[in-house]
Each structure stands twice: as structure tokens, then as C-alpha cells.
Amino acid sequence: MLLSWLAMKMMDPMMDEAMTKMMTEDYSDNPFLLVTVAEKLTPRAAIEAAIRAETGKELARPLGSPNVLSPWNKILLNPRQLFQLPTESTGQISTKTVIGPHAKKPLVLDLPVMITGMSYGGSLSLPMKIALAKGAALAGTSTNTGESAVTPEERDAAKFLIGQYHRGGWLSGQEQLSQLDAIEIQLGQGAWGGAVETSVTERKDEHLKHTWQLENGKSATIYSRMPGKQSTQDYIKMVNSMKSQYDVPVGVKIAGTDFIEYELAVIAQTKADYIVIDGAEGGTSSSPPTLQDDIGLPTLYTLVRTVNWLTANDLRDRFSIIIAGGMSTPGHFLKALALGADAVYIGTIALMAAMQAQAVKVLPQAPPSQLALYGGRMTDKLDIDKAARSLANFLISCTAEMKLAAQALGKQALNELGPADLVTVDKDLAEFIGIRYAGQIRRPRPSQTDACQQTEHQQQPPLQ
Known part of the structure; x- marks a missing residue:
């Protein structure tokens, strides 16, 4: 009490002086x-x-832009209660997800939520990559190498591993590509404003040098283009060549932009099995704020325009769609599925879930990112198995809530969701997406009107 009294007495003159200056000075x-x-x-x-x-x-800001423009909160799901009945049991609801159903070896997952590409070395530490792989495996879904090569540690920990054939070139060749459950040709990324040249300048340890096959003193550069590719036709040939060599699904990843229809018209000329569209709200380990905040198309708009273009050109059934960029809740995931995505990628929220209770190991001296990022000062403090279990619990919890929502909507499977299951309180958004505006009254169907009239007639008192 004495110390508190002394502190307050000492602060009084300071506060008085500050208040006087604020009230009187120019x-x-x-x-x-x-x-x-x-x-x-x-x-x-x-x-x-x-x-x-x-x-x-240039700055290198981790985890993506705070500039979130996708109005997910203005879209709601439509439950049924009487005119259609809810699903009797959540046990009846399937969450099975198939990526590349036309491939010789489709990727079959237990749920439509996947861990996005976050590279070992370029983004995350090896312990965190192992934790993500283990957590995804426990939940029955996939993880992704990101812009790195396949490591034995990640491959052993993962049940399903998607690898990015990327503009740095560290994941290539039969030995690497044959280890994958799906191949993702990475041509752009939302949080990097599409495709730009960048060098991985952090200190590289011997394990990473060996993984990336880097000679001492050799720079690690991710280029704006695939090396050796000089035209659109070169990219089409590259995708088709990859498809002819491997039985697993082959996909193309691009950033969402206002030119999305032009980009899709090129992808449509390939034999790819799936398309990954990365919205501008996606995260990354370190990219300049200008590329994060001021370039690209928000995730929701990217998804709607992708689905609309593919549908209008009778191509929707040819490609699986994976949407990425800033989605973090079961509600986001469900709405993306209803808008036409086959699955969603998550990154930042997966890291937050994995670090969960372990964040206290570094706070307040350092942010939790120091547990996860390659070059982080406290990566040795990460308990891999605990992080894996935390991530798995997050994914299992999300799946349980998604099944409850699907039950309220009267669905037997998450892949039955569609635009008719959505409503919005925003009239412009309703017109853009092609869903109902909540301010518009529904008119009863003829059959419902007849049923109501029949019920009312039956309830009339007898004539006196």
C-alpha cells in the first residue's frame, strides 16, 4: 500500500504538467x-x-495483411426445420473430400480443410513442419511442402503430402516428385502480390543446404517466372508434361487478381486436375506490406469469379477447386464450400492452433512466431507432439462444428452444400454472388400453400 501511495504521489506532478500542456499549449x-x-x-x-x-x-511482415475485405460475416447459412427436416444424426454426414477425381490416383481426404504451403527454410522451422504434418495426419488431411524440397522428416510424418513444384526449383526430379500424393505447380501467391523475385537471405544451416542442394555461397532465389519459361505456351506444356509423368493429381496455384478469368482461360488449356486460388488475404512468413495490402483480389471475390467462369464454360467438373487466403473458422470453410470450393487451405490459423498453449514459452519476451519461423530464436522450445495434437484437435473441432451446421441444413455430406444454402444481408453482395437477399420475402410454394389451406380447413369449427 505504501509503494502504491508513493507511486501515485510521484505521478501526480507529471500528470498535472502533461494535462496543463495539453490544455494550454499550441x-x-x-x-x-x-x-x-x-x-x-x-x-x-x-x-x-x-x-x-x-x-x-523493403519490409518483411509475417503472417499476411490486416486488410481483410472478404465480407464472410455478411453471408449466413440457411437451416431447415419443418418444410424440410434436419438430418437425423451427424453420424450420417460425410466429410470425405476428393481432390482430382479424374486422376489415376485421386487424393482422398477425411475432411475438406488442408494445410497450405509453408516452406521449410523459406518460412518455417523443421520442427514446426513436422508438427504440421503429424497434426494433419492425425486428422486425416494433407500438408504441403510449400516452396521447399521434400524432407524425409516431413514425408515420414505426413499421411498425405502435397509438394509444390515452384519457381525456386528445389523440388524437382523423379526422386522428389514420386514421393508426393499430389503435385502443385506454384505460379503465384496471394500474399506476394502474385509472382515476384525474392531471395531467401536468412542463415541456412547444413540440413537446409542439403535439402535444397545448395552449394556454399550459392544464393537461394525464387524467380518471378519458372526458369526457362518464356511464354504462356511454355507453361501449358509444362503442366501437361507433369500430368503425363505422374498418376497423382497435378494442380496449378495462382494468386487471385482482377484478371482471374484470363488466367483461368490459360489453365483451361492444360490437363491439370485441380486449381488453387490464393486470395490477397493469405499469409506468408515475410513479404513486403505493399504486396500484402495493395495488390490482388480478396479471397471471397476470387472464389466466386473462379466458380462462375468455370461453370459458364462447362469446365466446373474438370477441375477441383481449392481456395486459400485468410479463412480461419468453420463458418468460413462452410461458406467457401457452399460457394463452390471443393476444399480450403489454412495457414496462419493452423500455426496459431499448433502453438496454442506453447505460446507462453516465449511471451512476453518474443512473439509466438519465434517458435515457428525458420531462424526463430526459440524454435528449440517447440514440443512437436504437443503441437501436432493441438492442430489435430483444432481440425477435429472444426469438423464437428461443420457437421452440426450441415445437420441444421439437412445435408448428408459437406459436398452437398451450394448457393441455395446461403443468404446475405447485403443487396449488392447477393447480386454478385447469386444468392438470396435477406430483405426479400419468400413466397410459399404452391404445394405449401395447398397444405396450409388444407390444415386451416381441417381446423375450422363445425357449422352451427
């Missing part, structure tokens, strides 16, 4: 100016300006 010498500047610039802009001023280099 703005140029008034501490309240900091408040008005923060309102104008936002704290994020001010801090990022300070970091730029310190380093003189």
Missing part, C-alpha cells in the same frame, strides 16, 4: 499531437515508417 508543442497523428496515419503506418527509416530496406 499544437506544435502539444503532446496531444501524437493522438491526432495516430488517428491520421494509424499506429501500423507509423511503426512501419519507423522500421523503413531505420533499415532502408
Whole structure:
């Protein structure tokens, strides 16, 4: 009590002086100016300006943009109760997901939520990659190498491993590609504004050098184009060549942009099995804020336009669609499925779930990302098995909630969801997506009207 009293007495003169300055001084010498500047610039802009001023280099912000423009919260699911009955039991509801059903060896998963591409070395530490693979395996879904090569550790831990044939070239050749359950040709990424050149400059240990087959002193560069590819036709031939060599599903990943229909028209000329569309709200380990905040198309708009174009061109059944970028809840996943996605990729939220209770190991001295990122100062503190179980629990919990929602909607399987299961409170959004606007009254069907009239007639009292 004495210490508290002394502290308050010491603070009184300071507060009095500050209040006097704020109430009497001109703005140029008034501490309240900091408040008005923060309102104008936002704290994020001010801090990022300070970091730029310190380093003189482009920033590398982890985990993606705070600029979320996909209005998932304005879309709601439509339950049934009387005119159609809910599904009797959640045990009847299938969550089985098939990617590339026309491939010789389709990828069959227990749920439509997959771990997105986050690379060992370029993004995450090896312990975190192993944890993600183990957690995904426990839940019956896939993990993804990201822009890295296949490591024995990740391959052994994963039940289903998707590998990215990417613009850095570290995952290539028969030895690597033959280990995969699906091949993903990575031509762009939402959080990187599409496809740009970048060098992985962090210190690389001997294990990573061996994995990437890097000689001492050799740079690790991800190029804006696939090396040696000079035209659209070169890309089409590359995809078709990959498809002819492997029985597993072969997909193409691109970032969502306002040119999405033009990009899809090129992919449609290939024999790919699936398409990954990465919305601008996707995360990454480190990309410049400008590429995250100011380039690309929000995830929801990307998905709707992709499905609409494929449907209009009678191509929807040819390609599985995986949507990525900023989705984090079972509600997001369900709405994406109803809009036409076959599955969703998650990244940042998967890391948060995996680190869960272990975040206290580094807080408050460091952010939890230091447990997960390659080059993080505290990656040795990660309990791999605990992280795997936490991720699996998250995925199992999401699946359980998705099944409950599907039960309320009267569905037997998650892949039965469609636009008729959605409604929005936004009139413009309803027109764009092609779903009902909640302010529009439904008219009873003729059969329902007849049934109501018959019921009313039966309930009339007898004539006196």
C-alpha cells in the first residue's frame, strides 16, 4: 500500500504538467499531437515508417495483411426445420473430400480443410513442419511442402503430402516428385502480390543446404517466372508434361487478381486436375506490406469469379477447386464450400492452433512466431507432439462444428452444400454472388400453400 501511495504521489506532478500542456499549449508543442497523428496515419503506418527509416530496406511482415475485405460475416447459412427436416444424426454426414477425381490416383481426404504451403527454410522451422504434418495426419488431411524440397522428416510424418513444384526449383526430379500424393505447380501467391523475385537471405544451416542442394555461397532465389519459361505456351506444356509423368493429381496455384478469368482461360488449356486460388488475404512468413495490402483480389471475390467462369464454360467438373487466403473458422470453410470450393487451405490459423498453449514459452519476451519461423530464436522450445495434437484437435473441432451446421441444413455430406444454402444481408453482395437477399420475402410454394389451406380447413369449427 505504501509503494502504491508513493507511486501515485510521484505521478501526480507529471500528470498535472502533461494535462496543463495539453490544455494550454499550441499544437506544435502539444503532446496531444501524437493522438491526432495516430488517428491520421494509424499506429501500423507509423511503426512501419519507423522500421523503413531505420533499415532502408523493403519490409518483411509475417503472417499476411490486416486488410481483410472478404465480407464472410455478411453471408449466413440457411437451416431447415419443418418444410424440410434436419438430418437425423451427424453420424450420417460425410466429410470425405476428393481432390482430382479424374486422376489415376485421386487424393482422398477425411475432411475438406488442408494445410497450405509453408516452406521449410523459406518460412518455417523443421520442427514446426513436422508438427504440421503429424497434426494433419492425425486428422486425416494433407500438408504441403510449400516452396521447399521434400524432407524425409516431413514425408515420414505426413499421411498425405502435397509438394509444390515452384519457381525456386528445389523440388524437382523423379526422386522428389514420386514421393508426393499430389503435385502443385506454384505460379503465384496471394500474399506476394502474385509472382515476384525474392531471395531467401536468412542463415541456412547444413540440413537446409542439403535439402535444397545448395552449394556454399550459392544464393537461394525464387524467380518471378519458372526458369526457362518464356511464354504462356511454355507453361501449358509444362503442366501437361507433369500430368503425363505422374498418376497423382497435378494442380496449378495462382494468386487471385482482377484478371482471374484470363488466367483461368490459360489453365483451361492444360490437363491439370485441380486449381488453387490464393486470395490477397493469405499469409506468408515475410513479404513486403505493399504486396500484402495493395495488390490482388480478396479471397471471397476470387472464389466466386473462379466458380462462375468455370461453370459458364462447362469446365466446373474438370477441375477441383481449392481456395486459400485468410479463412480461419468453420463458418468460413462452410461458406467457401457452399460457394463452390471443393476444399480450403489454412495457414496462419493452423500455426496459431499448433502453438496454442506453447505460446507462453516465449511471451512476453518474443512473439509466438519465434517458435515457428525458420531462424526463430526459440524454435528449440517447440514440443512437436504437443503441437501436432493441438492442430489435430483444432481440425477435429472444426469438423464437428461443420457437421452440426450441415445437420441444421439437412445435408448428408459437406459436398452437398451450394448457393441455395446461403443468404446475405447485403443487396449488392447477393447480386454478385447469386444468392438470396435477406430483405426479400419468400413466397410459399404452391404445394405449401395447398397444405396450409388444407390444415386451416381441417381446423375450422363445425357449422352451427
